[in-house]
Amino acid sequence: MGIADSFKDKAEQAVDKIGGDRVKQGVEKAGDKIDEMTGGKFAGQVDKGQSAASDYVDKMDDDSNR
Incomplete structure (x- = not known):
């Protein structure tokens, strides 16, 4: 498991x-x-990261509501 997968798992939790x-x-x-x-x-760069993280959380919320 790579670092990106680890971050995704932690975000989902x-x-x-x-x-x-x-x-x-x-x-x-x-x-x-x-x-x-x-x-x-x-x-x-910080703003880009914040935006990407926010978009990812929104995607997770959309996926969990289906």
């Missing part, structure tokens, strides 16, 4: 346990903290 909206809030908060700690130097 988090969504199942606390819900997609709370996971997305956590991702947003973590990204904001990274921006704060780096002075926004990597804001574009």
Whole structure:
């Protein structure tokens, strides 16, 4: 199992346990903290990561509702 698979498994567990909206809030908060700690130097990359994570959580929610 690669690192990407490990992250996906952890994300699925988090969504199942606390819900997609709370996971997305956590991702947003973590990204904001990274921006704060780096002075926004990597804001574009952080925003891309936050967006990708949010999209993935939305996809998991859609899949679980079928």
